[in-house]
Amino acid sequence: MTNVRTSIDTLVVGAGQAGVAMSEHLGKLGVPHLVLERERIAERWRTGRWDSLVANGPAWHDRFPGMEFDGIGPDDFASKDQVADYFVAYAQKIEAPIRTGVEVTKVARMSGQAGFVVETSDGVIEARRVVVATGPFQRPVIAPIAPKDGDIHQIHSASYKNPAQLPEGAVLVVGAGSSGVQIADELRRAGREVYLSVGPHDRPPRAYRNRDFCWWLGVLGEWDAEVPRAGREHVTIAVSGARGGQTVDFRALAHQGMTLVGLTKSFENGVVTFETDLAENLKRGDENYLSLLDAADAYIERNGLDLPLEPEARRVHPDPACVTEPILALDLAGAGVTSIIWATGYAVDYGWLQVNAFDEKGKPRHQRGVSSEPGIYFLGLPWLSRRGSSFIWGVWHDARHIADHIVTQRKYLAYQDAVQREARSLEDEATSRESAALQMRKLSAVNVS
Template sequence: MPIEKIHTLVVGGGQAGIAMSEHLSRQGIEHLVLERHRIAEKWRTSRWDSLVANGPAWHDRFPNMTFDDIDPLSFASKDRIVRYFEEYAKQINAPIRCGVEVFSAAPKSDAYGFIVETSEGVIEAENVVAATGAFQRPIIPPVIPVDAGVTQIHSNEYRNPAQLPQGAVLVIGAGSSGSQIADEILRSGRTVYLAVGPHEKPPLRYRGKDFCWWLGVLGHWDIETPDPLTEHVTIAVSGANGQTVDFREFAERGMKLVGKAERYESGILHIAQDLAQNIADGEASYMALLDEADAYAEKHGINLPDDPDARRMRPMPDCVSNPILEIDLKAAGVRSVIWATGYALDFSWIKGGDFDHKGRPRHEKGITHIPGLYVLGLPWLTRRASPFIWGVWHDAEHLSAHIAGRQENDRVGSIIGMSEPESAY
């Protein structure tokens, strides 16, 4: 089979790969996008049925296409988001080849370009963009043994409450995924335990504006990456029910809040004594954002409606004041554990790359130390907005400019190399 040659190969056909394709096309750079399944596959098969975007439709999109059939202030469903990416790929005529898996990408022996092994043969590329995003390998910490007599799944396998065995459910992790899943299961009539770790908790709306608007005008989205290996901040926010995530309100409706799951012994899950601190820190971040928003509105003379209810706190739940430190899973009727504990990166297919002990690529705003190798779609790639739909679009613009610069340097170098040397006479 002949070797296919391409200037720039983009691996991944989700939001990062589509954004990269648009900007490469704008730069006039020949490229190909490979996707091992379908466009936006993670949105299709690794999300629960009722998932909606964390941000409103006016915000969670690319700049050049709106959601034309839903209210800009509403939150798009996962199926609508999939359709959005499919339509966007058609709009920009992205050269996406689906059903092709990339097995490896290795620098060529002459140190210029890459040999890429795929399920459809070998491709030579001058540049490779790893646009596989951050949701690569689900993490289930080895706390509860597999023979503990409970069903354990990661949040990427959860679809709806009906799939779970009858009985109580323990959800571990209270970011956007964990808080949405726990709330849905509680509303279905189940007993729910929710392990709440460190988090930030913005208001869904405040003084007539949503949290995405506030984070924008306050400059939070543009906070630059303090370090290429900065961890992603867990944010407890959900557009599913039209209200701010409030763990006190969850407890008021019967949810049992607990701290970090530490260890399991003889049927007993031991819980850390960090719940009160985690709740307090999350609420402090919430109040700090309200204060910052008020100061901004006053400074700029923006006439916004008052919102005193946003600062009213429900009573502290008993499960926080008198924390549960042990759960006898059998006695509590816990038959299911859902781990909403995030993902690890998996760049094992990149050979000769430079990675840290957690498998994270060393890079500077997506540009790695390996010439021609780029990463896109990771948290804090260039700034706080990087993993979000509109944020990755701007990061792709930055990387495409760098790739175009490499191409121009190669062109100039080729011309100089081909020119006749001046005569010595």
């Protein structure tokens, strides 16, 4: 570490979508700030995803209000590199003060004064406020039930790039959210035999009656839901923008050759066992899917919209054999499974953030991103303020709220500083008068004598 020591009003940690959004709002409001990024702008989009990934929302929806995507139509789904390029261009557009290649290693409150000492790979920074914009995808999580032997190739979805990187043979994909189902389908299309472990999930239509599901969740007020429904806090969502965007239909995937299994239960002596919940998980996914169609139909009728009927959207494929006769145990070697992909999500990592901003489980304590530790803010987390908080457009709106809070705090502090300056001025003036009076008394004494 160098001996460089600087100070800044607000330090933003991370230059992904959250950090860029935060910089825009702070810049507009005249708040001096600096954004630090340990790699490149939006690096996770470039190297932390698989090669064929596209955004899960259309370009008209998954963007910031201030700029459209270049080179694609509004209803297209941007590739991961196009998304990364978008944020680089946006940062240039707003002239964001971003320093890349600088890692923050420790944040701690200063002793006896306001603000924080921030240790980085390029020196120490003193900051009055710190915005944690590192997002939710920090540490890939692989379930503790994963087999410990080295006979089978295992990776997290964060490390998956394309089918060619895996050894020959069948693949078990654990997790059927957006990542898991897209990776499993890509492997199937590449000629691999695929087993997909399906847990509880939501399954919205990609589009219905000529409107994308992002539009439907908007007009139905679902994006603005402030808390997840009870019991649905950890339910994944199966949606994809791949190949122009299609509704995820697990039964259709099974009829095309994929083998569905229930929630992965355990591994022992080369055998993996599954829960008996596959049919129930598909049923609940169907209920979620149909409830959105019902809500959309009611909205269309209520508002007199002229949108085409889509009866085919309600057609349900018959249950495939893997559902009616579920596999509860699978000998991996016997089935030719040589790889396991764990599409089991991520955990946050705040070991570097040594402040009183976490509950007993290590989760951030905050209200709409405003931490319980004064001067610390969180941005980019799921359900930060609403359902849409972790989406590109949602993080932009959350950043505006946090920036407004910072400006308000700066006004209070400016008032305090003004009061202190006035007090010092009055004190100096009184001291000056006393000094002048003393001098006059001395002069009078000399004249008398």
